[in-house]
Amino acid sequence: MSQQQIRVGIIGAGSISDLHIAGHQRSSRSNVMAICDQNAERAKAKARQYGIPHYCTNYKELLSLKDIDAIVICTYNATHAQIAIDALASQKHVFVEKPLCISYEEAQEIEAAVKKSGKQLQVGFVRRFDSKVEKIKEMVDSGAIGEIYYAKMSALRRLGNPGGWFADKEKSGGGPLIDVGIHLLDLCLYFMASPTVKTVKAVTYKKLGSRNHIKNLSYYTAADPGEGNNTVEELAAASIRFDNGACLLLDTSYTLHASKDETVCIIYGTKGGVEVEPNFVVSTDCYNTILNAYPQIDQDVSHLQSAYPKQIEGFIDCCMNGSAPRHSIEDSLLTMKIIHAIYESAENGNEIFFE
Numbered sequence: 001m002s003q004q005q006i007r008v009g010i011i012g013a014g015s016i017s018d019l020h021i022a023g024h025q026r027s028s029r030s031n032v033m034a035i036c037d038q039n040a041e042r043a044k045a046k047a048r049q050y051g052i053p054h055y056c057t058n059y060k061e062l063l064s065l066k067d068i069d070a071i072v073i074c075t076y077n078a079t080h081a082q083i084a085i086d087a088l089a090s091q092k093h094v095f096v097e098k099p100l101c102i103s104y105e106e107a108q109e110i111e112a113a114v115k116k117s118g119k120q121l122q123v124g125f126v127r128r129f130d131s132k133v134e135k136i137k138e139m140v141d142s143g144a145i146g147e148i149y150y151a152k153m154s155a156l157r158r159l160g161n162p163g164g165w166f167a168d169k170e171k172s173g174g175g176p177l178i179d180v181g182i183h184l185l186d187l188c189l190y191f192m193a194s195p196t197v198k199t200v201k202a203v204t205y206k207k208l209g210s211r212n213h214i215k216n217l218s219y220y221t222a223a224d225p226g227e228g229n230n231t232v233e234e235l236a237a238a239s240i241r242f243d244n245g246a247c248l249l250l251d252t253s254y255t256l257h258a259s260k261d262e263t264v265c266i267i268y269g270t271k272g273g274v275e276v277e278p279n280f281v282v283s284t285d286c287y288n289t290i291l292n293a294y295p296q297i298d299q300d301v302s303h304l305q306s307a308y309p310k311q312i313e314g315f316i317d318c319c320m321n322g323s324a325p326r327h328s329i330e331d332s333l334l335t336m337k338i339i340h341a342i343y344e345s346a347e348n349g350n351e352i353f354f355e
């Protein structure tokens with residue numbers, strides 16, 4: 001691409017779109033040209049707020065604009081696949097918020113569309129751009145941690161079903177697993193360099209409901225939280241084994257009788273272990289003793305502050321220079337294969353075996 005700037009269209013003008021619009025507007029290499037939302041008032045308000053020249057309510061209108069090079073998809077999960085496929089067919093680069101889509105079959109269809117179009121597709125697993133994660137990935141890839149053979153990941157919210165479409169399985173594809181647990185699953189696969197999955201055994205529960213009677217605790221909500229049906233799981237727990245012998249234990253909830261929210265992300269290797277969350281600690285043997293080391297790097301209060309702009313610059317690099325996305329379609333094929341198997345195992349009560 002010989003241009004100095006990419007011209008971007010945003011599809012979905014809800015909560016997360018602000019981070020994308022602001023990030024692209026802060027970049028000297030990007031220009032937000034258009035925004036689309038099925039809710040006309042929301043599209044118009046965001047266009048006015050950010051000085052975006054064009055707004056519309058039908059994403060196909062946005063895709064037909066000649067001066068758009070790339071689109072950012074921030075809509076309901078169940079709409080990601082069709083919008084991404086249509087955008088690729090219109091010769092646009094695509095950034096799609098996580099999850100890529102809601103099924104493994106959809107992921108395969110998107111992969112075919114990416115190959116056919118020759119365009120770039122990056123999926124919004126923003127934590128790969130967190131400075132802590134970047135540092136650990138460097139350590140792992142240099143061999144400092146050894147062979148990672150065990151990992152524990154938890155994303156437990158005691159109260160935090162965002163409501164609206166998030167709570168509607170038809171639109172979201174599932175609950176906390178496909179929404180928040182997927183971030184930690186992705187980190188594990190990233191650190192382990194995309195191992196081949198061998199077996200998946202899982203349970204899901206739906207025992208407490210939305211707990212709308214609880215007051216005085218705030219949490220992330222959909223743009224239209226509404227009072228709709230809650231048809232998603234509220235807790236998922238899974239054991240995932242890989243063909244290199246490694247194992248991941250993952251659990252994640254929207255609601256649970258827990259004393260606090262909890263995020264745990266730990267990898268255990270033959271030369272060292274790394275606790276990414278809740279503390280940032282590297283444990284190893286040194287001088288015949290166990291040594292806990294606390295890496296000293298700048299850390300934001302929220303990973304969103306620096307990771308989102310870095311993720312956006314990464315996508316601009318992909319569009320301008322053809323560099324590989326940090327989370328590619330291939331990465332999401334593996335993620336969606338495991339997510340699908342977790343839901344299948346929980347539904348059937350069986351362990352899922354892959355060839």
Ligand SMILES: NC(=O)c1ccc[n+]([C@@H]2O[C@H](COP(=O)([O-])OP(=O)(O)OC[C@H]3O[C@@H](n4cnc5c(N)ncnc54)[C@H](O)[C@@H]3O)[C@@H](O)[C@H]2O)c1
Pocket residue numbers: 011012013014015016017036037038039042057059073074075076077079097098099124125126164165179221222223224
């Ligand atoms: N990376 C992260 O940490 C992170 C955080 C939050 C949300 N997300 C993802 O971002 C996406 C959006 O989430 P959100 O929190 O902004 O949701 P939201 O409910 O706040 O906004 C979604 C918007 O999409 C619009 N929309 C839905 N279908 C549409 C269509 N076909 N055409 C045009 N507009 C359409 C809705 O009207 C709504 O305004 C989801 O996939 C979610 O998983 C990622």
